[in-house]
Amino acid sequence: MISTIEVYSPKTLPEAYAHLQQLNGRAKLLAGGTDLMVQLHDGVAVAPAYLNIWNLDELRGIQDIGDTLRIGALTTYTQMMHSPLVRQYCPILIEAAKTVGGVQIQNRGTLGGNIVNASPAGDTLPILAAFEAQLELGSHRGIRVVRFNEFYTGYRQTILAPDELVVAARLPKTAPNEHLFFQKVGSRQALVISKVVMACKAQVNDEKRVHSIQIGVGSVAPIVIRLRQTETLLQGQKLTDALIESAKQSAMQEVRPITDVRSTEHYRRTITANVLVRFLRQLLE
Ligand SMILES: Cc1cc2nc3c(=O)[nH]c(=O)nc-3n(C[C@H](O)[C@H](O)[C@H](O)COP(=O)(O)OP(=O)(O)OC[C@H]3O[C@@H](n4cnc5c(N)ncnc54)[C@H](O)[C@@H]3O)c2cc1C
Structure with missing residues (x-):
């Protein structure tokens, strides 16, 4: 039996909002x-219904707004790579975009899709977490701005209302003295879902004292997480071999990975800690 599927392709954002309101969570x-x-x-x-938002050019593009970088939800990996x-x-968003799928996926896959798909392995998510990004959620009621780090409530669960869509992500611009880091660990270099994916952002002074540090990690918990305990341990401290060892132990304890087809719980804990150590050693150099 062939069942009927409704497909709507709005041409404008207000039209999309009207459809979402009317379809009342069915789309x-x-x-x-x-x-x-x-x-x-x-x-x-x-x-029962699909709302094709691909034609909504209002959701595309990258803008420089004061101290913020605003990336439209429909912006593709290829567009980010060339921006x-x-x-x-x-720049670590470009590193991440390059690791996503192959060229076809990079041409078609979007930042908004990566966010709302809500996989804990989404490659852009640790970056948004480390940057303390904000999301613009739009509906017929208008735009509300929420913290990316409060967007997920559980495995593949978000605070997005049934009549809302993600309009854009806002990231604070990286300051010239901030160090960025991105690493995706998988079974091979290309076309792979991560076993662990990490993004970090930090400032250290001339004496190698940690002024600020944010660590986002994916594939190690039901949702992308920040290693807040480890960040607190490092904050204000002078980077030494002993401190790096403490941070390594802290990171291992803080993650909540599972064993699945891609990796074991033990491997994920170990590799998270080792990747963090790599970043901290870079800061020391
Ligand atoms: C072969 C292959 C390789 C891949 N490799 C990777 C990889 O290496 N790393 C990685 O992170 N991902 C990977 N992916 C997953 C996927 O490409 C990305 O998650 C991509 O960013 C999804 O974007 P999309 O626009 O295609 O989303 P869609 O498939 O169109 O949508 C995904 C989900 O998000 C919702 N959605 C999309 N946009 C919005 C919006 N603006 N507002 C509200 N809801 C929205 C949809 O309803 C759907 O639930 C891969 C996929 C394939 C098929």
Whole structure:
């Protein structure tokens, strides 16, 4: 039996909001489709209606707004990779974009899709966590701005209301004296989902005292997390071999990984700690 599926392709954002309001949670949004089409193929993400937002140019593009970099939800990995603004103010987003899938996925996959798909292994998510990004959520009621670090409430659960969509992410621009770090650990270099993915942002003074540090990690808990305990341990301290060893032990304890088809719990704990040590050693150099 062939069942009918409703597909709507609004041309403007207000039109999309009106559809979302009218469909009252019955619709699934379709952006680049690189996650959704796979999920549909697997019989997941089946919905009575789909709202194709790909035509909404208002959701595309990267803007320089004062001390903020604003990236539209429909901006693709390829667009981020070629953006001089991203290169200047958040170059690790380019590193992450380059590791996502292959060229076809980079041309079609979007930042908003990565965020709302809510996989703990999403490659851009540790960067948004470390940058303390904010998200613009839009609906017929207007725009509300929320903290990215408060967006996920559990495994693949978000605070997005049924009639809302993600409009853009706002990232504070990296200061010239801030050190950035991104590393994705997988079974191979290309086309791989991470076993661990980490993004860090830190400032150290001339004496190698940690002025600020933010550590975002994916694939080690039901949602992307910040290593807050480890950050507190490092904050204000002078980087030494002993401190780095303490941070390593702290990171190992702080993550909550599981064993699955991609990796074991033990491996993920160990590798998270080792990747953090790599960053801290870079700061020392
Ligand atoms: C072969 C392959 C390799 C991949 N490799 C990687 C990888 O290395 N790293 C990685 O992180 N991901 C990877 N992915 C996953 C995927 O490409 C990314 O998560 C991508 O960013 C999803 O974006 P999209 O626009 O295609 O989202 P879609 O598939 O269109 O949507 C994903 C989800 O987000 C929702 N959604 C999308 N946009 C919005 C919005 N603006 N507001 C509200 N809801 C929205 C949709 O309803 C859906 O639930 C891979 C996928 C494939 C098929």
